[in-house]
Amino acid sequence: MDSLTQVVLGSSVAALAVPGRHRRAALVAGGLLGTLPDLDVFWFSWAGSDVVTQVTWHRGPSHSLLVLTGVGWLLWWCLKRWSIPVREAPGRWLGAIWLALLTHPLLDAFTVYGTQLLWPLPMPPVMWSSIFIIDPVYTLPLLACVIAAWRMSPGRAAAGPDAARRDAAARRWLVIGVSVSSAYLAWSVAAKYWVDRVASHDLAAMGLQDAPRFSTPLPFNTLLWRVIVMAPDGYWIGDRSLLADRGKMRFTFQPSDRKALEPLAAVPPLQRLLWFTHGFVGVRTLPRGDGESRLILSDLRMGLEPNYFFRYDIAGLDAGGRWRAAPEIVRLPAPPDRMAGLGWVWRRLFDSDAQP
Template sequence: MDSLTQIVLGSSVAALVVPPNHRRRAILAGGVLGTLPDLDVLWFNVFSSDVVTEVTWHRGPSHSLLVLTVLGLLLWFLLKSRSSLIQASPLRWLLAIWLALITHPLLDAFTVYGTQLLWPMKTPPVMWATIFVIDPLYTVPLLIGVIAAWRLSPHKTAQQASGLGRARAARNWLIAGLLVSSAYLAWSVAAKSLVDRVASQSLVALNLQSAPRFSTPLPFNTLAWRVIVMVPGGYWLGDRSLVADQGAMQFTFHASDNQALAQLASIPQLKRLLWFTQGFVAVHAQRGDDGELRLILADLRMGLEPDYFFRYDIAAIDEHGGWVAAPEITLMPESGDLVRTLNWVWKRIYNSKATL
């Protein structure tokens, strides 16, 4: 999820478990800890020029539940001897630190990017794909709760009746923000289940009920969804609006040069990408600005046909007409009209015939 969301989520959970007179400090500390796992991007930007490493190791060790649990214990132990707040309520602050850290990757796992919750185990990244990476309907309740709690929380002590009342009100705002945002997240899970059920029924007619597939919400909402189904020669795309669509789900086939991909699949960088994307990719030949024919791999999980956010130059054609791996896989510039795409998403929610 985006940084603002992670900050207010970390602030919310941390501030909720500490004593009332610690709440403002917890809001600040929880916000910092809530965004800490994403600082891995700074490491890769400084020390790595390899795009595959940058993409596939983001949300890696820094998002591991095991790593963050150990980190939380270490931070608590180091700060306990230096902070009078933690000394005053050590177990509550231990819980606050741990929750602020681990809620970050758990929320990330609800997106489609892929989060390595179980690192160092070599299981594929977790991608429950029920919510887009930016969704104001999830973030705003948390933000309101944190702002209200900050304004209502006492600076030091809460001995007077008015101070106790404000402290209770601050707690209630935090709880309300978490309840509303969590309810929205639960709705996203239910919405995905509804879409998957219709997709399963509709794919029977194409004899694709057992084919690998995934569903993900279209940008900034949980009412319009996309389902992608992988087959040996390409992939099928289907859209579903929970508002406008009735009956069976319609799918459109798109070809992919999977034979060319198979010839290059032993390349370590490419193997890493295929593991990270769990095979939800498409491969097409495309001429570059220099007129040379290139083989482009698109990550089908993020973006809309044909403009995907992550497109990689993986090979060039040789003098014999075969594909030869690029010396280094590179990321292609983003293409497409973002404003036009977002306008279509909005129309698609309410119009089953809207076209991109």
């Protein structure tokens, strides 16, 4: 999820875990800890990592529940020596630190990007894909309630009936924020389940019931969903609006030159990309201005056809007409009209016949 969401989620759960007199400190500390795992992007940039490393190792070790559990304990142990609030309520602060850290990768796992929850265990990234990476309906209740809780929380030195009343109000706001956002997340899982059921029924009629597929909400909502189904020579795309669509789900076919990847199967960066994407990629030939043809791999999980957010130049044709791996995989810049599809998303929510 986006950084603001992780900050307010970390603030909320940490502030709920500590005693009332520590609530403001926990709002700050939880926000900082909630965004800590995403600082791995700065490490990769500083280290000058190649694009495949940057993309596929983000949400890697820094998002591992195993790693973060140890980091949280170590941080708590250090803070016990230097922080008065942590010394006053060590058990509750350990819970606050763990909650702020661990809810970050767990929430990320509900998106389609992929999160390596159990690194270093050899398993593909988890992508439950029930919520878009940015969703205001999830974030705004948390943000509003964190602001309200900050304003209502009494300081550490406050005492008496008024302080108790203010603390109860602050806690109530935090409970409301976490409850509303959690209910929305549960709704996203239920909506995905329903869309998958519809897709399964209609794909069975097409003979594609066993084909690899995934479903994901389209940008900024959980009412419009996309299902992509892989085939040997391409992939099928189906959309489902929970507001506008009834009856069968319609799928359109997009060709993909998956066979072109066969001579490149032993290239480690390509293997890493295919592992990271669960194989949900499109492959097309793109002619360049100099007359050379390049093989372009698109991550089908993020973006709208044909403007996918992650596109890579992976190979070129040699003199014998065979694909040869590029010396280094290059990520292509996002298309200049990449935002044009957002207007279609809004129209498609309410109109089953809306065209991109």
